[in-house]
Amino acid sequence: ADGAGSDNEDLPATDDEDEDALLSAWKLRELQRIKRDQEQRDEFAKEAKEIERRRNMTDAEIAEENKRLGLKKGGDRGQMR
């Protein structure tokens, strides 16, 4: 025995399948992939738009928005110092 020979005990069949069932299952997976990809793209686009918007603001406007959103310049350094 070649040690890895346990590979050959009752392998599940991967042939003798009807193509239609396989194809429709694949179509569903493919659509899910396209959907996931599109959602990711939308996310990136949204983020890019937000960055662009902030870049076009004046310092005063940014400071005001930071205050409104509760953001601090430089971030919270925490207790460990």
Added chain:
Amino acid sequence: MANKTDVGAGHVHGTDPQHLIEKILASKIYDHSYWKEHCFGLTAESLVDKAVDLVCVGGTYGGQRKPTKFMCLLLKMLQIQPDKDIVVEFILNDDYKYVRILGATYMRLVGSPTEIYQYLEPLLKDFRKVRIRDPMGAYKITHMDEVIDGLLTQDYYFDIALPRLPKRVHLEAPKRLPPRVSGLEALKLLDETTGAGEGEQEQENEEDTSD
């Protein structure tokens, strides 16, 4: 030592290609009887014969996390670094599913991001069943496209940490990749599957033209 990387092999991602498989898994492979008995002195040509005999893919299984033959051959490929043409031939072949996955996984490990997308994405159209060995040692049925999708989207697959792959969007922006054409569009199947997600847009377009 027999486990040394081929002297002619170049570095991949700035390191010895064999380091792409973690040391702990690599040493398990070196200790495995399949590696010792069947992988010794393999060349790119004789490796093909071994790959053709594969009956499943997978990473490690069982209590001792034994490596699969698939893993042994993958490490062997990293060790001997076959020509890119050979790897591409592995990927393009239609007859042997497991050879294709072996080539695809190797490409995912050593290829550049553009190459990876270029060669792996077309395989998302392949919906054949493949056997995958789960960590408990049982054989599960999965599909070629699911395996390829896992390789493209996960950072850990077949029990190996895959090198970082940039998202497709970021490669499309600087025009390093064309937009992906789904297998559905190529088969003109989208109209059949309207209503489910992306089909809607296509349908709208058709209604416009029919007026």
